[in-house]
Amino acid sequence: MKPAPALLVVALLCAGCATLPVAAPEACRDGQVYAGAPLRPALPPGTLPLRDPGRARLAADEAARLERAFDDAFARTNAVSMTAAVWRGGDAPWSATRGASPGALHAWASVGKMVTAAAILRLAEADRLSLTDPIAAHVDDVPNGDAVTIDMLLEHTAGLARDAPGDRPPAAIACPGTVWRYSNAGYVLLGRVIESVTGRPYHEAAAALVLARSAAVDIRLLAPDDDQADVAPLAPQEALQNSAQREEPRDARAAGSLAADAASMALLLRDLLSGRVLPAETVRAQFARLYPMNDDGFWYGRGVIVFDVPGNGGTTPWLGHAGGFAGAKAIVAYVPDQDAIVAVALTGDGSAAAAANLLLGAIGA
Numbered sequence: 001m002k003p004a005p006a007l008l009v010v011a012l013l014c015a016g017c018a019t020l021p022v023a024a025p026e027a028c029r030d031g032q033v034y035a036g037a038p039l040r041p042a043l044p045p046g047t048l049p050l051r052d053p054g055r056a057r058l059a060a061d062e063a064a065r066l067e068r069a070f071d072d073a074f075a076r077t078n079a080v081s082m083t084a085a086v087w088r089g090g091d092a093p094w095s096a097t098r099g100a101s102p103g104a105l106h107a108w109a110s111v112g113k114m115v116t117a118a119a120i121l122r123l124a125e126a127d128r129l130s131l132t133d134p135i136a137a138h139v140d141d142v143p144n145g146d147a148v149t150i151d152m153l154l155e156h157t158a159g160l161a162r163d164a165p166g167d168r169p170p171a172a173i174a175c176p177g178t179v180w181r182y183s184n185a186g187y188v189l190l191g192r193v194i195e196s197v198t199g200r201p202y203h204e205a206a207a208a209l210v211l212a213r214s215a216a217v218d219i220r221l222l223a224p225d226d227d228q229a230d231v232a233p234l235a236p237q238e239a240l241q242n243s244a245q246r247e248e249p250r251d252a253r254a255a256g257s258l259a260a261d262a263a264s265m266a267l268l269l270r271d272l273l274s275g276r277v278l279p280a281e282t283v284r285a286q287f288a289r290l291y292p293m294n295d296d297g298f299w300y301g302r303g304v305i306v307f308d309v310p311g312n313g314g315t316t317p318w319l320g321h322a323g324g325f326a327g328a329k330a331i332v333a334y335v336p337d338q339d340a341i342v343a344v345a346l347t348g349d350g351s352a353a354a355a356a357n358l359l360l361g362a363i364g365a
Contacts, residue, residue: 028176081348
């Protein structure tokens with residue numbers, strides 16, 4: 001497989017953030033429908049749920065190639081630290097970490113939206129909420145709150161701004177359901193829904209609903225007061241080192257406060273896509289409607305992304321999520337064509353997706 005082009009370098013915290021005119025609540029009519037670009041065709045039947053291919057471990061020559069590919073990726077991305085893993089069956093992914101202290105976790109930014117989405121879906125499976133509930137049934141003072149549904153928030157079709165200052169509600173930028181626009185603020189609202197329904201802080205409730213059902217071990221959702229002492233520090237460009245724009249992973253809350261090593265992330269995605277956390281039909285439904293994020297082959301479902309990665313003779317779908325802060329990038333993806341999961345997080349300003357592509361090139365189909 002050739003290295004993916006620049007499209008996978010994008011930090012997805014910013015994807016689809018074009019500015020639109022503010023839509024006042026009274027301007028939105030009932031029954032308005034999606035009017036954006038066409039959705040992606042469905043994944044081939046049998047793609048999900050993920051099934052363990054039955055390999056106990058990588059072949060010795062594949063492991064050696066992965067070690068060399070990891071060295072190459074670390075050098076070519078100019079990373080300060082990097083954690084990477086490849087899973088091809090069983091419970092022990094190949095993994096490697098460099099540039100971080102022993103036992104250090106890495107920030108995964110928007111990859112954490114998969115956990116938020118899975119927690120919401122588990123609550124829906126238990127009839128503790130409905131995806132058709134308006135956000136106003138759980139959280140007050142959200143623009144168009146009687147029309148914005150939980151499902152719209154999961155899919156980023158709620159018409160809300162990307163971010164919101166402090167704890168204020170995000171602005172409305174379009175009528176609910178009519179367009180796709182990436183919104184971290186929308187996922188923070190989902191975290192508040194989880195808190196409202198469970199009566200527990202987001203990081204505790206989502207961990208109990210999702211992380212506790214996975215084999216992942218070295219992983220946690222950062223609490224608002226987490227000291228982050230065991231999380232590899234972000235390494236932004238020099239201009240941002242002392243800037244007020246510098247981000248803290250714990251501040252992302254339900255939009256991306258996940259910290260883990262790569263082996264745990266690979267196992268978490270395996271468990272999310274294989275039916276260990278959610279029923280198989282619910283997993284398939286996460287990928288049933290795939291909205292175009294931009295013109296580069298990114299498609300968004302319910303808390304998940306399909307990346308159509310160009311290669312020899314066409315495109316290869318990757319199923320997972322990516323994200324980034326200033327000074328950290330991450331991606332975890334299942335590649336059905338290779339029966340493999342790849343997970344990479346790094347600190348610095350390089351591309352985790354490019355590193356993931358180099359690792360996938362080291363193993364066979």
